[in-house]
Amino acid sequence: MTSVPFINPMSIEGQRILKKNIDLDSIFEYNQDLVDTLTHIGEGILDDETKSPNSYGKLVLKRIEWYFREKNDPKFKISDYSYFFNEAIDKFDLVAFHLSSQAIAFRYNLNSRETKLFLESQQRIIEERLSRISNEIVENLINKILNELLSDSTYLNWKDILPLIRSKKILLKDLLLFNGEIILDEDEFEEKYHDRMDDWPYRRIKRAFNELVGYKTKELILTQLIIENTEEYLKNIKEKLQRIQIHPSIEKLSEEIAGLLDKLNKKYSKFYGESGIFSGEGEMTALSKDAFPPCANNIIEGVKSGNRNDAIVLFLTSFISYCRLNPQVFRGDVSTKISDFDPDLRITTDEILPIIYEAAKNAVPPLFEDQPQEKINIVSKLGFGMYDEIKLENEGQTKWYTPMSCDKIKLHLTNLCKPDKVCRKIGNPLSYYSYKRWLLKNKR
Ligand code: SF4
Numbered sequence: 001m002t003s004v005p006f007i008n009p010m011s012i013e014g015q016r017i018l019k020k021n022i023d024l025d026s027i028f029e030y031n032q033d034l035v036d037t038l039t040h041i042g043e044g045i046l047d048d049e050t051k052s053p054n055s056y057g058k059l060v061l062k063r064i065e066w067y068f069r070e071k072n073d074p075k076f077k078i079s080d081y082s083y084f085f086n087e088a089i090d091k092f093d094l095v096a097f098h099l100s101s102q103a104i105a106f107r108y109n110l111n112s113r114e115t116k117l118f119l120e121s122q123q124r125i126i127e128e129r130l131s132r133i134s135n136e137i138v139e140n141l142i143n144k145i146l147n148e149l150l151s152d153s154t155y156l157n158w159k160d161i162l163p164l165i166r167s168k169k170i171l172l173k174d175l176l177l178f179n180g181e182i183i184l185d186e187d188e189f190e191e192k193y194h195d196r197m198d199d200w201p202y203r204r205i206k207r208a209f210n211e212l213v214g215y216k217t218k219e220l221i222l223t224q225l226i227i228e229n230t231e232e233y234l235k236n237i238k239e240k241l242q243r244i245q246i247h248p249s250i251e252k253l254s255e256e257i258a259g260l261l262d263k264l265n266k267k268y269s270k271f272y273g274e275s276g277i278f279s280g281e282g283e284m285t286a287l288s289k290d291a292f293p294p295c296a297n298n299i300i301e302g303v304k305s306g307n308r309n310d311a312i313v314l315f316l317t318s319f320i321s322y323c324r325l326n327p328q329v330f331r332g333d334v335s336t337k338i339s340d341f342d343p344d345l346r347i348t349t350d351e352i353l354p355i356i357y358e359a360a361k362n363a364v365p366p367l368f369e370d371q372p373q374e375k376i377n378i379v380s381k382l383g384f385g386m387y388d389e390i391k392l393e394n395e396g397q398t399k400w401y402t403p404m405s406c407d408k409i410k411l412h413l414t415n416l417c418k419p420d421k422v423c424r425k426i427g428n429p430l431s432y433y434s435y436k437r438w439l440l441k442n443k444r
Pocket of ligand 1: 293294295296405406409410416417418419420423427428429432
């Protein structure tokens with residue numbers, strides 16, 4: 001029988017296992033017990049020892065690596081990480097989950113890309129683990145976990161699962177609702193609808209319940225609740241860290257996670273190039289994320305409502321497009337258009353728009369969820385008229401906006417400007433980009 005903590009590491013049983021097994025002083029030490037367990041599991045890792053983590057620290061890094069590669073690496077093979085879905089690893093993975101949570105909460109903001117990546121990876125792990133359990137067992141397990149998750153709340157309202165409804169993973173019509181409350185429990189179903197089923201035999205009531213409340217719906221709700229609890233857990237850790245000193249091992253772990261993410265981003269990113277790789281001044285090259293100013297990075301990582309629309313549509317759209325295609329625009333006064341640099345619009349489609357859309361997704365709340373029309377405004381600021389897609393035939397109907405100056409950003413997009421040392425020497429984020437690229441190149 002699969003254990004509850006294998007799916008919900010924050011369960012009561014999970015807390016008990018954690019207390020018994022965690023030892024912050026030995027995170028990076030060779031762990032014979034872990035190595036033996038992985039060797040016993042065997043699948044997919046015995047051909048290459050780099051695939052097999054031998055300490056808790058390395059297990060945490062593998063947890064991040066597998067999800068990042070699944071999302072970004074076309075050569076990714078899930079079998080290289082199959083031990084994450086084998087229950088024999090449950091005790092180790094539970095500790096790895098809690099160590100990752102501490103390191104992520106220590107190093108990153110709650111709405112950062114890295115935190116989102118961690119939450120998404122946890123969601124994928126839960127989905128994959130549940131998908132590998134047989135139907136007879138999974139239903140019982142889901143009921144058990146849901147009972148524990150909902151034991152403190154009086155009831156679950158449909159508004160509590162809005163992200164699932166917005167993403168269309170669950171349709172409102174598929175939920176069994178009673179005055180807004182989602183019915184997930186058979187006893188509750190009987191209690192609420194007893195007047196309509198008075199003379200029904202028990203088997204008929206059970207069948208009706210199973211038909212109306214499928215376990216797939218329960219599975220989605222359960223996953224969403226665990227992810228919400230994980231977010232809350234990260235928030236609590238962050239608050240605690242303001243009062244207590246971080247353990248040096250967690251600090252070191254957070255540095256290793258940052259180093260790994262940097263390496264993975266450079267290796268698998270579809271839009272960024274390696275820092276400092278470009279041959280001549282002003283030459284068009286892959287974007288160097290390390291050369292972005294703090295204001296641009298803040299927007300990409302997730303800007304909050306208030307500044308959100310203008311930050312993405314007015315500033316980031318022009319900033320990214322000029323960085324990639326014409327970083328020296330302010331040197332001449334010739335008006336240019338995107339197709340002068342990107343005749344078939346491939347760079348704009350494959351490299352520029354994905355970064356802008358990523359920032360839109362990371363925004364709080366996500367930009368296109370409540371204002372899908374902003375896609376048209378982005379196309380318009382790139383010079384392709386008021387349409388929701390860029391097309392060569394529409395180019396020139398609007399102007400390709402140049403990035404606003406630092407003074408304008410400070411005035412109109414308050415809170416985004418968090419100047420660093422390089423900012424003292426420039427007056428426009430685009431000049432920051434060119435200057436910092438030059439610095440990075442010379443450092444190399
Ligand atoms: S000074 Fe300019 S480049 Fe630097 S963070 Fe502020 S707005 Fe951005």
